[in-house]
Amino acid sequence: MGCEYCEIAAGNSKSLILHQDAEIVVAVKDTSVIPGQITVFPTEHHPIMELVPDNILQKCSIMANKVSVAIFEGLDTTGTNVIIQNGTAAGQNRPHFAIEIIPRRENDGLDFQWPQKQLTEDELGYLFNELTEDVPEEKPAIKPKKVSGKDNYLLKSLKRKA
Numbered sequence: 001m002g003c004e005y006c007e008i009a010a011g012n013s014k015s016l017i018l019h020q021d022a023e024i025v026v027a028v029k030d031t032s033v034i035p036g037q038i039t040v041f042p043t044e045h046h047p048i049m050e051l052v053p054d055n056i057l058q059k060c061s062i063m064a065n066k067v068s069v070a071i072f073e074g075l076d077t078t079g080t081n082v083i084i085q086n087g088t089a090a091g092q093n094r095p096h097f098a099i100e101i102i103p104r105r106e107n108d109g110l111d112f113q114w115p116q117k118q119l120t121e122d123e124l125g126y127l128f129n130e131l132t133e134d135v136p137e138e139k140p141a142i143k144p145k146k147v148s149g150k151d152n153y154l155l156k157s158l159k160r161k162a
């Protein structure tokens with residue numbers, strides 16, 4: 001069996017397609033965490049967010065916002081969760097980038113509360129160094145302390161996308 005979202009885009013699914021063009025699909029899948037969940041995804045197969053072309057990602061984001069507004073207005077909700085599960089460690093279980101828009105009401109039984117933990121100064125310092133070690137001299141107000149000589153993947157990625 002192929003990719004579930006590619007199958008939806010190809011019309012080989014029981015899912016309800018609300019909008020489709022050459023770049024994005026908006027669908028109500030036949031499985032959802034709560035009735036009214038709507039999925040926005042690229043028409044073409046892109047496994048994770050990093051691999052989605054910027055113009056498609058922008059279109060998906062704008063559409064996700066429109067869908068969220070429509071859910072507020074049309075489904076009598078008091079909130080939405082807009083979720084991207086990017087990578088298997090983040091709960092992504094289909095290899096096709098997607099944005100899920102989930103209608104929320106008080107006491108609806110869904111729990112997306114993530115307990116916050118106080119970070120230590122060491123943890124904050126480590127993160128600051130890892131995230132800023134390659135920033136040009138004129139940028140940071142606080143000069144980061146270099147903790148390792150390895151390439152900073154996160155920052156390189158940010159520069160590449162910019």
Ligand SMILES: [Zn+2]
Pocket residue numbers: 003004005006007044045046095096
């Ligand atoms: Zn796919």
